[in-house]
Amino acid sequence: MTIALITGGSRGLGKASALALASEGLDVVITYKDNIAAANDVIDEVHSIGQKAVAIQLDTADVNSFDNFVLSISQILEAQFNCTQFDYLLNNAGVGINLPFTDTTEETLTTLFDMHVKGPYLLTQKLLPLLRDGSAILNVSSGLTRFCFPGYSAYAMAKGAVEVMSRYMANELGNRKIRVNTLAPGAIETDFGNGYVRDTSEVNSAIAARTALGRVGLPDDIGAVVALLLSDKSHWINGQRIEASGGMNL
Numbered sequence: 001m002t003i004a005l006i007t008g009g010s011r012g013l014g015k016a017s018a019l020a021l022a023s024e025g026l027d028v029v030i031t032y033k034d035n036i037a038a039a040n041d042v043i044d045e046v047h048s049i050g051q052k053a054v055a056i057q058l059d060t061a062d063v064n065s066f067d068n069f070v071l072s073i074s075q076i077l078e079a080q081f082n083c084t085q086f087d088y089l090l091n092n093a094g095v096g097i098n099l100p101f102t103d104t105t106e107e108t109l110t111t112l113f114d115m116h117v118k119g120p121y122l123l124t125q126k127l128l129p130l131l132r133d134g135s136a137i138l139n140v141s142s143g144l145t146r147f148c149f150p151g152y153s154a155y156a157m158a159k160g161a162v163e164v165m166s167r168y169m170a171n172e173l174g175n176r177k178i179r180v181n182t183l184a185p186g187a188i189e190t191d192f193g194n195g196y197v198r199d200t201s202e203v204n205s206a207i208a209a210r211t212a213l214g215r216v217g218l219p220d221d222i223g224a225v226v227a228l229l230l231s232d233k234s235h236w237i238n239g240q241r242i243e244a245s246g247g248m249n250l
């Protein structure tokens with residue numbers, strides 16, 4: 001039995017990752033922030049693949065909730081999976097905020113850094129006793145750390161911090177043979193930014209034109225990479241930023 005914990009697994013890239021991992025024979029624990037109905041749909045889909053799945057609420061910006069969250073994960077592992085540790089952690093949860101540099105407030109910076117940086121940093125720290133030795137962590141960043149798109153300075157800065165965080169985690173968790181990498185997706189058709197890339201045809205076409213493979217990414221494109229990077233097939237990949245963008249803005 002192999003178990004993956006996926007934050008933000010109710011929609012978008014986290015959902016696609018949960019389904020890709022389930023298709024590889026893994027069981028999953030997914031988190032949602034508000035959308036319990038969407039989370040339950042993912043649970044049903046994983047069950048239909050033939051794997052176990054549990055959903056639990058998490059707000060990665062709410063650091064004070066982490067002790068209870070970790071306790072709940074521990075109880076779920078024992079009660080639902082008859083074990084004490086899980087195998088893979090995908091730090092994926094979060095949203096983007098698009099605001100010009102000139103209009104970005106301290107509050108927006110705090111929101112984005114709490115959700116994408118402080119949260120995953122402290123949550124991973126608290127989850128370490130529940131992660132088995134030789135496991136793997138994948139932190140989700142963005143293509144926007146390599147190239148610019150107007151309005152994403154604060155979001156991309158937070159994702160830049162995620163990439164540095166991953167390298168340090170890899171460096172310091174190697175003594176437990178835990179691999180840590182960063183996955184940087186390009187623009188993917190999800191609810192991100194209220195579905196801006198998916199639902200605005202001129203934006204979608206413009207991004208496709210700037211992508212070597214000629215289209216915008218789909219959630220399943222990322223699910224497949226997550227499954228690969230977390231699996232033992234990638235056992236010698238560690239401390240790396242892997243971009244999955246179809247060759248965007250090369």
Ligand SMILES: NC(=O)c1ccc[n+]([C@@H]2O[C@H](COP(=O)([O-])OP(=O)(O)OC[C@H]3O[C@@H](n4cnc5c(N)ncnc54)[C@H](OP(=O)(O)O)[C@@H]3O)[C@@H](O)[C@H]2O)c1
Nearest residue numbers: 008010011012013033034035059060093094188190191192
């Ligand atoms: N889509 C892209 O183009 C793209 C590109 C590069 C990187 N990314 C990154 O990929 C990750 C997933 O994005 P997505 O496109 O899949 O977005 P999405 O479709 O909007 O899904 C967001 C997921 O995160 C959860 N979530 C939102 N805020 C949260 C919070 N504060 N704490 C915990 N969970 C929270 C949501 O839960 P609810 O369903 O309960 O709201 C949902 O499961 C994000 O880190 C994003 O920055 C996305």
